[in-house]
Amino acid sequence: MGNGLKMTYNVDMVFCIDATGSMQPVISTVKQNALSFYHDVVRVMENKQKTINSMRVRVIVFRDYIADDQPMMTTKFFELPAQAAQFEACINSISAMGGGDEPEDGLEALAYAIRSDWTKEGTKRRNVIVVWTDASTHEIGYAKSDPKYPKGMPESFNQLTEWWGDRQMEPYIKNAAKRLVLFAPKAPYWEQISSTWNNVIHYPSTAGRGLEEFTYKEIVDAICNSI
Amino acid sequence: MEIKGYQIRGELKTTNSGFSKWGFADKNGKTYFIKEFIDPVYPVYADVLEPALVERKKRICKEFEDRTALLYREINECSDGNLVYIEEFFREGSHYYLTMEKVAAVSxxxxxxxxxxxxxxxxxxxxxxxxxxxxxxxxxxxxxxxxxxxxxxxxxxxxxxxxxxxxxxxxxxxxxxxxxxxxxxxxxxxxxxxxxxxxxxxxxxxxxxxxxxxxxxxxxxxxxxxxxxxxxxxxxxxxxxxxxxxxxxxxxxxxxxxxxxxxxxxxxxxxxxxxxxxxxxSPGSRLRSTTGETKGAGSSGESEAGTFFTAAGDL
Missing domain, CATH: 1.10.510.10 (Transferase(Phosphotransferase) domain 1)
Structure with a gap:
């Protein structure tokens, strides 16, 4: 609920960053984009005479369960701007390495993101997940036999799709609030997601190449205009 | 790129959009504004979803399609020429699209x-x-x-x-x-x-x-x-x-x-x-106020990954 007669706009964002070796050429751009988001979103919103009351950002770094020692790292939500320094240090601590084969475990990262502790406060809310990757994904559960693989993951892509929900079912994330921005190649399962899930904007990239071809302004627009 | 006979100029973008993708397209010698909706999405990759979920998504799409088509038809019918004309509303693949006459706007x-x-x-x-x-x-x-x-x-x-x-x-x-x-x-x-x-x-x-x-x-x-x-x-x-x-x-x-x-x-x-x-x-008529009232007027950052991240556990 809101705050008396004041409208409150609360924005939660989860950045899912592929930090495997192939991202090495572009990881600094991705990190810079992630760091610039808060100020750019606030600036664009102010130009539209709109106010964001609360913005929180969470980071999920994903690699490959079978090939990597640290295949999936997550943070809590950082409150911005109050925890901007911690957020910046967190982003700067990410290094691109490992990954093994070309598909990565991006679907598991998405599962963590969907199950985030989204804010329940605010007249209006936006729950935005942004994925940066240059690789396709394994099937969900591909690494199930690996001891590092977590319990509680969806059993199938169908179940992950149910977690994302739709106009009739919203188990973890409000349908009107949710947005998924994919900077990912047209490859399994990103293409299936953009062809079956709602509220997704997919900016296709070429596998093995960087993400620099996407204009940063469009990314900010995609987020600001949904708020 | 072509969508249902519309030749898209460049790519559909999200610039200045309320989270839909849009652009301009040509068809039969005319230029149109085209918009791609992001909700709902028709389940084209039905093989990766179970039949019950596919059916539910198709029902959601049908409901949206019927309601939106009727609404747009009625808006076109009641337009005096100053409601922008909706040319077509259709689905192509997994997404719904709207095309409208292009309006050459002035600043x-x-x-x-x-x-x-x-x-x-x-x-x-x-x-x-x-x-x-x-x-x-x-x-x-x-x-x-x-x-x-x-x-x-x-x-x-x-x-x-x-x-x-x-x-x-x-x-x-x-x-x-x-x-x-x-x-x-x-x-x-x-x-x-x-x-x-x-x-x-x-x-x-x-x-x-x-x-x-x-x-x-x-x-x-x-x-x-x-x-x-x-x-x-x-x-x-x-x-x-x-x-x-x-x-x-x-x-x-x-x-x-x-x-x-x-x-x-x-x-x-x-x-x-x-x-x-x-x-x-009604010449000479004056507005009357129904109310009779007159209105005038952070802390320091740390750089070690382990400080911020924890190995993701069970959900």
Whole structure:
């Protein structure tokens, strides 16, 4: 609920960053984009005479369960701007390495993101997940036999799709609030997601190449205009 | 790229869009605006989903498709030429698309320099055009300056077209009060906010009237009505807070009075667009206020990954 007669706009964002070796050429751009988001979103919103009351950002770094020692790292939500320094240090601590084969475990990262502790406060809310990757994904559960693989993951892509929900079912994330921005190649399962899930904007990239071809302004627009 | 015979110019972009993708496309020698909806999405990759989920998604799409097609048909039917014409609404693959006539818009700066009489003519046009939607029982739902396209006629006169019916609804089927109401908070009516807070109530055509009142103020002055920005972020907050919006005296008297009545706090006291139109159709008639009131006016960062990240465990 809101705050008396004041409208409150609360924005939660989860950045899912592929930090495997192939991202090495572009990881600094991705990190810079992630760091610039808060100020750019606030600036664009102010130009539209709109106010964001609360913005929180969470980071999920994903690699490959079978090939990597640290295949999936997550943070809590950082409150911005109050925890901007911690957020910046967190982003700067990410290094691109490992990954093994070309598909990565991006679907598991998405599962963590969907199950985030989204804010329940605010007249209006936006729950935005942004994925940066240059690789396709394994099937969900591909690494199930690996001891590092977590319990509680969806059993199938169908179940992950149910977690994302739709106009009739919203188990973890409000349908009107949710947005998924994919900077990912047209490859399994990103293409299936953009062809079956709602509220997704997919900016296709070429596998093995960087993400620099996407204009940063469009990314900010995609987020600001949904708020 | 081609979508149902439309040759897309470049790529569809999200620039300045409310989270849809849009662009321009050519078909049969004409240029159109084309928009791709992001919700709902038709399950094209049915093999990766179980049949029950595919069926549910198809039902959601069918419901959306039927309702939207009917709504757009009725909007086209009630247009006087100043509601942008919706050319086609269709599905191609997993997404729904809308094509509309391309409007060659002129800048708001040109509108600001127009003689007062021309601005009055534009306001009358908008009252008439949106009023026709209201007479049909349709609420636009997202009236704002960005959704008014100003265009220059061959005669040099500037006229206005209303665009973007994404949030339109039949007054008989208003949005669910428990769902988030889309639309721009800058132009939001007080009752919309009350409904979102209390999760009850039904929105009516009066929300368009409130928003249009604010747009008229911008057309006459370039600015929204004044309010205490140190206390409120949006006009509706000031109105709900008991503050009187400050309306510019640059605005011709009767129009100023009309804007005041369009932005009344209580929707039942707000003038309807039918009444507004009567104002200039009945020479000598004066607007009367139903209320009889006169309104005037961090901590330091750390760099080790382990400080921030924890190995992700079970869900």
């Amino acid at each position: 708001m700066n040109l509108v600001k320099r127009m003689p007062r009489e021309d601005r009055i003519r534009i306001c009358k046009t908008l009252i008439h055009s949106i009023g026709r939607m209201h007479q049909r029982g349709i609420v636009h739902g997202d009236i704002k300056l960005d959704n008014i396209m100003f265009r220059q006629l061959p005669s040099g006169k500037i006229t206005a077209k209303v665009i973007d019916f994404d949030n339109s609804f039949w007054e008989s089927e208003p949005p669910d009060p428990e769902e988030e109401v889309h639309g721009d908070p800058v132009y939001m009516a007080p009752e919309t906010f009350r409904m979102m807070e209390e999760e009850e109530g039904a929105l009516t055509r009066a929300i368009d009237v409130f928003a249009l009142g604010l747009v008229f103020h911008q057309i006459f002055t370039g600015e929204l009505p004044g309010f205490d920005h140190s206390r409120y972020d949006y006009p509706f907050e000031a109105v709900l807070g008991g503050e009187e919006l400050s309306y510019s005296y640059e605005i011709p008297g009767e129009w100023r009075e009309m804007i005041i009545r369009m932005t009344e706090k209580e929707e039942e006291k707000r003038i309807s667009l039918v009444e507004a139109e009567q104002m200039w159709k």
